[in-house]
Amino acid sequence: MTHSPSDLLPDTESEPLASLLRDLQQLVELESPSSDALAVCAVQDVVEGWARAMHASTHSLPGGTRQFLFGAAEAHTDPAGSERPLLVLAHADTVWPHGTLDQMPFRTEGNRVYGPGSYDMKGGIVGLFAALRALDGQYPAGGIEVLLTPDEEVGSLHSRPVIEAAARRARTVLVVEPPVSDSHALKSGRKGVGQFAVELVGVAAHAGNKPHEGASAITEAAHQLLAVQALADVAAGTTVSVGFLSGGGAVNVIPAQARFEVDVRVSSLAEGERIDAAMQSLRPHDGRVGLTVTGGLNRPPFERSAETMALFERARQEAAALGFALTEEVVGGGSDGNFTAAFVPTLDGLGAPGDGAHAAHEHIRLDRWPDHVRLLTALLRGL
Ligand SMILES: [Zn+2]
Structure with a gap:
């Protein structure tokens, strides 16, 4: 069965698929290997533009991380606030060197959209912003803080202190790394x-x-x-x-x-x-x-905790209401969620579903992506 793009359009709650694809193409075609700070900055600049268009306050933090504050999160950079913000972690770098696009151009084939960094994790950034826009200015109490880091693929040496400081003033951390390969599984723990x-x-x-x-x-x-x-x-x-x-x-x-x-x-x-x-x-x-x-x-290991499983249960119920079965898995690969899980409830894998992280067949599944954007929207609204 073939789908025309309009069959795949998500409902009015989230951005149409065409707009997700346009934003994804823009980010994927800006190659951003971790080793090239200026190239990573170019991706961060585009995303900062999206945040500004939504009236977020935006900041450049030490070590090259960008911070975007939505709603009441602005007030909580000082830790005395009553409602703590929701923290969302994303990274702008990829494992792919310059020139990869020549071999692996951005392209759509059937239900799959290919390109370096699409699945890990430019699709996660694009889906996050679609979800934030779908909130239409109605942010949860405490607001939402987004960190877009430059060095996740090389161990987060520069962003780790910033991530840990933000996590200490947050009540929950969501990571928009992709779900487990070729599945609807979130990541409830990482080695x-x-x-x-x-x-x-x-x-x-x-x-x-x-x-x-x-x-x-x-x-x-x-x-x-x-x-x-x-x-x-x-x-x-x-x-x-x-x-x-x-x-x-x-x-x-x-x-x-x-x-x-x-x-x-x-x-x-x-x-x-x-x-x-x-x-x-x-x-x-x-x-x-x-x-x-x-x-x-x-x-450090991100150990599967009761707090994370309570968050997962919320997500599972939201997914069921949206009509799909969400599962969870502990995985071998690390992420910035490893830094936060020890002291604040953390749920990972809320990015774009697909397969092929760090591999030539890296892609996102277009037939599943809108469901995951809707799920993230529901979590940002309700947590
Ligand atoms: Zn990643």
């Missing part, structure tokens, strides 16, 4: 994420004449790498993967240099501490090789 690098410095020597005078950094790396991978504990929800390895120079030299990098995901803080302690206590097998470990847990 904590860590990255480590292990650097090995051995002793170079001629591989044929005097190998005994050398100490191989690569052999040492091989020992350490297997020990590190053995720290994984599937039953406890802990994954450990060496995703990068380099070393040596010329094949006839005992290698003096090697390095590998490790991706770690944990379901609990206790597991994060266990891995961190094990990484810090790595010692070389060959005493002539120097071993240095850097890195650590950069996002």
